[in-house]
Amino acid sequence: MSLQQAKPPLPSDDKRWKLVNATMRRNGYAGHALIETLHSVQDAFGFLDEGSLRFVASSLDLPLSKVYGVATFYHLFALKPKGRHACVVCTGTACYIKGAGGLVERLQERYDINPGETTEDDRLSLLTARCVGACGLAPAIVIDGDVLGKLDSESLIAKLEELT
């Protein structure tokens, strides 16, 4: 029966919805493709807003509460937009031992934001992660997807200042 079911219209004519739809189609609109689908929404749009959660819920025929429950359970899913740049400080054990805590404090001080927050001018989001698997380079930092290692707080800030 669900084969015949009409799929909801795309929320807007933004081309990125096509990517999201492709993920769901590839998985036969099965409910268990929820996490894959949320990944593709976040890859495309950077975060998950209410509209996209509703769209995913009705496309996969799942209750919105379940979609919301899953989206909030996993740390990697963001329900708020991020700034133009993201600086993720690894706070895994190896990085912690090598002073990641100090880096976070220094960034908090410099940009006046806590982990998970974005500067007022929308330029930078500060995030933390648990081990990005580059422990040999501890403390590891991910700036806009690129992993950098062995940075002290001053050279890190210098790098962040270079970003436009």
Add this chain to the structure above:
Amino acid sequence: MNLDDLTDLAEKYREAEAGVDREVRVCLAASCQSSGAVPVFDALVAELGDTKPSCKVKGVGCMGLCSAGPLVAVADREADLQGSVLYRDVTADDAEDIVASIDGPPVERLRCPTNQPFFARQQKIVLENAGIIDPDSFKGYVAVGGYSALIRALSEMTPADVLREVTDSGLRGRGGGGYPTGLKWSTVAKMPATQKYVICNADEGDPGAFMDRAILESDPHRVLEGMAIAAYAIGANKAYVYVRAEYPLAVERLQTAIRKAKRSGLLGNKIGDTQFSLEVEIRLGAGAFVCGEETALMASIEGLRGQPRPRPPYPAEAGLWGYPTLINNVETFANIAPIVREGGDWFASIGTERSKGTKVFALAGTITNTGLIEVPMGTSLRDIIEVIGGGIPGGKAFKAVQTGGPSGGCIPAQHLDIAVDYDSLKTLGTMMGSGGMIVMDETSSMVDVARYFMEFCMTESCGKCIPCRTGTQQMHSILDRLAKSQATRAELTLLEELCEVVQATSLCGLGQTAPNPVLSTMRYFRDEYEAKLGEV
């Protein structure tokens, strides 16, 4: 395809490369990429150009000494890492000198000796191809004998034969628990069911551990081959690899490997022209430590919140979508092809009485050589840290090594001579876990470390059961007060009681082991706790 066909194929691949006798191997695993290996690779390719057809620049996987990256090895085609000239901290500007050195004397200023214990003391089974073959090359894997164990299992062995070899090998799960792999496989094999699944646990949530990442990035086909052999042995035709999304390069290489293996008929329908078929799919994690726990992982694959459920029933009886499921760690699967190839008895001859084979460890923290090593089970901690790891840098003294991640504990200097295996570490109140070792020098505060792990467990608790959800919070707040010298002796006693309660009453391994870092630091560094007590 039978074994002879595969051997012919390997021969053909080797012949196609026969004109190449020297290789410039550039580590393109994640850590070296972060240190700038890609521009180095490009510069070497540009510099070499067509000048020497007998030499080739090749991207390879992790060579182990990640902290010295980018690493480049110049070697004869058949040579291993130890037999090559190794260069460390290479930059694109060094390309000219390295290319010039191919037929001449080595570039001394960049050299990283390979006769040092870090390389010489290792014994490689799981990592035998890492840093040597191109992980994106199907041909490269076949040329070194890849997939011959699978074809051999399919064409010459019954599932029962495979089970026997794996059981005889004495291999125990490398994901942390150390459960006998042969026993687990046999249990799933015995289940009557029309549908069974194989899952590879590549969640690697343990902070400070990167063995699974390195294996997937260096030799992905080996993991697929192990999974396929497992599927044949237990009677499954569908497999999943659950990988953390934080490992994009590992995911990419795994995808490439699956695609190429399928195209060559070594995955998918009727593998090697036999009746055996296997579909392998990747599922991405989304940043939740608890999803490494097997029942939570399966919930996550089903698209649910990753919350553990009580066991039994174990996944072997009722796993993914209720069907019998075999779930093993990446490194466990990576051991399978060599076991089938060389026989279970060969594997059982390595290691200790009750822990067979080798183990890959990730050395991190304040230690001179940070990176990956593979040593026989039973190697002493002192050898690993002082000899292979090169000891503590900066003239500081060793204080403790943390093993087993958030489920483990800290080992002090007086126990460094212990031979590392599953059981010996348990007697010290810690565990081997997945193989992360974080070395701490005298400047580390053990109360602080305990607080760190408790904060980890508190934020990673899935919240399903109360002892873990609120217990970790309470323990964290006491540890926080202790670290700030505000806690009373009564609170210290309460902390110890909480440890017992949380350990005994939590539903899954996360809560059951969350007190371990506290208990072990209290056991060996009691004086630090006492010194931190407040005035009252």
